[in-house]
Amino acid sequence: MLQEPFANGNSFIHNLDPRIRILFAFFFAIIVATTWHLSALLWAFFFVVVVFVLTKLNMRDILKRILVVNTFIVLLVIILPFSYPGQVIYALGPLTLTKQGFFYALYIFLKSNLILTCVILLLSTTSIFSLAHALHHLHVPSKLVQLIFFTFRYIHVIYRQYQKLMRAVKLRCFTPKTNIYTYKTYAYLVASLLIKSYDRSERVYKAMVCRGFQGTFPVFRHFKMTTKDRLLSMAATIYLLFLAILAWK
């Protein structure tokens, strides 16, 4: 559940400075989200394909991830063409399909998938810790970085606690059924999960305070910008400018 399956690769993209990747993904997302030109989206798609090839990741793994998020988007895409006011192109009883609604839905679908894939390819190929470090270097407020980091850490803690409890329950021959007893057991599980995780986070925090934690995250390993990183960030800037011109002309 909380592994970082894409983080431990060794490809061109994996070895890039995470700061460049964060900045690039950020500007890419802004441009793609605000454009209404299909040609810009086409160029964005072309870019995503190139990055995908460079990451050497498995197509199926990526698609599986995208599919999960798309279950939410698809709902919107189905409803929107029938609920958006505009020129009617097809009527099915009380339901009317509008041209504007159709295009609106299409754009939302394309944009969200492009941004999503770009972020997965560029950012999930870094470990959460280097991401937090990189955000620090980009002068993102320390509180926000801590929030991101601790959310990840504590989700881990809660998940492991959950696994432990589940094992304990299974060892005593619990089989879930549709009855009050099962619901009650699950309620106990969730309650003890919350209490235990809370206690544990309290102890982790105390341990940090004992080692002089005062709210900021000192960064141990600095990133080094290599010539390759510099050249690539230049190329990326040119591409983004080109995309921006196409998108906002």
Added chain:
Amino acid sequence: MEVIKLEDISFAYPRGKIVLHGLNFSLKKGERVGIMGPNGTGKTTFLQIIVGLLKPQAGRVVIMGKERQTETDFYEVRSKIGFMFQDPDDQLFCPTVAEEIAFGPLNLGIPRQEVAKIVSRTLGLVGLAGFEDRVTYKLSGGEKRLVALASLLAMQPEVLLLDEPTGDLDPQNIKRLVSILSRLSLSYLIVSHDKQFLQQVTQKQFWFEDGRFLPLDTFHP
């Protein structure tokens, strides 16, 4: 000189029973003291009061000759007194061993190049040389324990408080811990249920019950 001095400490958890009542304790520089006692008598509470994680309702906490009351007072205390928790999993939170050990020194404002040296030196000290890039949550119980110890030693403390350090160690790792502790030149206070271990690494042992310290031999056969 007394490094730790508690005078007339009383402590009760909110809506709970009184754990400590009029407790007195002192630890001199260079002293190595072991504490045994039944479960739930407030041994951990006692340790947490020393480093200011819990504040007593009454009494004085004097550390290194100064009475400590506020968080700022205790910030200094914590850089001088390393506290090892019962469960090393509570202590390790960084992804890699190197980052874990660097956390304390970096918080103290030690420059990065210096910290890198401290990390490899401390890892060598606990016999885990070359563990820098290992992932902390994939370590074995014994290794976690040693990394937790290293993360404290990296802050160059004058006193160590160890809360049941042998609970999850096999005999081999206990031997390792004994040899590490005997090589250190600092004072420490160890809470443990392992009498043999305490006799190996400490000079004085106490039995702690009902909020009082009694000489171990008279109360524990």
